[in-house]
Amino acid sequence: MKHKILNLSPDSYQANFIHTQERDWAETNCYVDIWIELLHALKKDPRAALSYTLAIDFEGDQWTFFKFPLNDLKDLYGLDVQELAVWRPVVDHVEEQVALGRPVLVELDSFFLPDTVGMAYQLAHVKSTVAVTAIDKQEKRLGYFHGQSYYELSGDDFDKVFHLDRDYDDAILPPYVEIVKIRKGYEPSDSKMLEIVKQQLIGQLNWLPLQNPFTEYQKRLQADLDWLMSEDMQMFHDYSFATLRQLGACYELSTHFIDWLIENGETSLDGIRAEFKSISELAKVYQFQLARAMSRKKQLDLSTIEKMAEHWDKAMSGLKAKYLQ
Known part of the structure; x- marks a missing residue:
């Protein structure tokens, strides 16, 4: 791909052992699962950042939708996560940030994510967060973490997931987007x-x-x-x-x-x-x-x-x- 942060292939990628061992729960939630794999791919142990799991609560009609606290990621791994203001086409933001070496966490529609085949792909419109680490806008290819592993999509799915197959529609609200700025050389003993x-x-x-x-x-x-x-x-x-x-x-x-x-x-x-x-x-x-x-x-x-x-x-x-x- 034209822009890629990590040299990964869906065929050879080996998921973190949290996602490969025998487990009670195959998945947690989309945000936590992509962080487990992104940290793993960056050669960092995600288990060190799991103290936040201890303090969840019953919130009246649901349990806490738990997430990695962003300050914990900064202190442990030197990863500075910032919200991105979406003021132009999302695909352009993703391309620029990945070219700068920053993974992009973006909400996409699982209807166009082929890794969800049999669950949502071409079946149901479900919002889900992915972590993009590779993109080629010209060739219409995207490399991303989702769920328990690393995947790629291309062609029509690329057009549709970024709404490139239609004219601008102000009824389609921009997704929530975060970028991950990686502090080079940050390696605590x-x-x-x-x-x-x-x-x-x-x-x-x-x-x-x-x-x-x-x-x-x-x-x-x-x-x-x-x-x-x-x-x-x-x-x-x-x-x-x-x-x-x-x-x-x-x-x-x-x-x-x-x-x-x-x-x-x-x-x-x-x-x-x-x-x-x-x-x-x-x-x-x-x-x-x-x-x-x-x-x-x-x-x-x-x-x-x-x-x-x-x-x-x-x-x-x-x-x-x-x-x-």
Whole structure:
């Protein structure tokens, strides 16, 4: 391609092990998944930046849509993420920024992303964030991270994803776009990296929910059950994505964060890791139970939420005892 930041090919790209090992949750959310792969491709370990997964909360009708805090990425990896003002065609912004060596995170329509074949490609208009690292506007080719790997699109998909196949339409709002400015030579030592991570961890522990979030979630789910049992399975997918999948995938990432701490010399964390893993596993099983209950229009046992609450209490108590003394 004319402009590329990394020398990658979809055929040979090897995804980060978070996305290749046996997992409870194959995907997290589009923003987190592309950052895992972008960091991996930049030769940086994404697990070091996962302390933010500890402080998610139940937000009334959904769990926190968790994301990497941008300041954490700057402190750990020297990556300065800035919002881009879109004042000309999006494709022109993407081309210029990639030519400057800056990955571009841009919202695109999955209807034109061939890596979503069988899910959204040519089937449904779904907004999703990708990280573009290669582009050739003349040849109509785009290289991007999405989901769990690196992909390319070309031809008609290129035209349609950037709305080049139609005249300007002010009803099509510009997407949210971020650029990633890479600070060359920014490589903290292992000891400095651990120090930064521990400070970020302490910051997250100081912002834990004041009450066990599973208690509030159980109340809301109890209130929603009669309504849910009258809905179709599409509502199950929407409801589950905002609740069980978010919390389950997030706390599974918490186990990877604990693994990084252990690998970097932190001790007495195995039990805490097991608590987060239990939440992830229970959420996955409970998602199936919710689907079965909605399909059969039967009531759902809420005791599993109470078990998750117990695991949360034990994990957070252990972390606070170790790092907030």
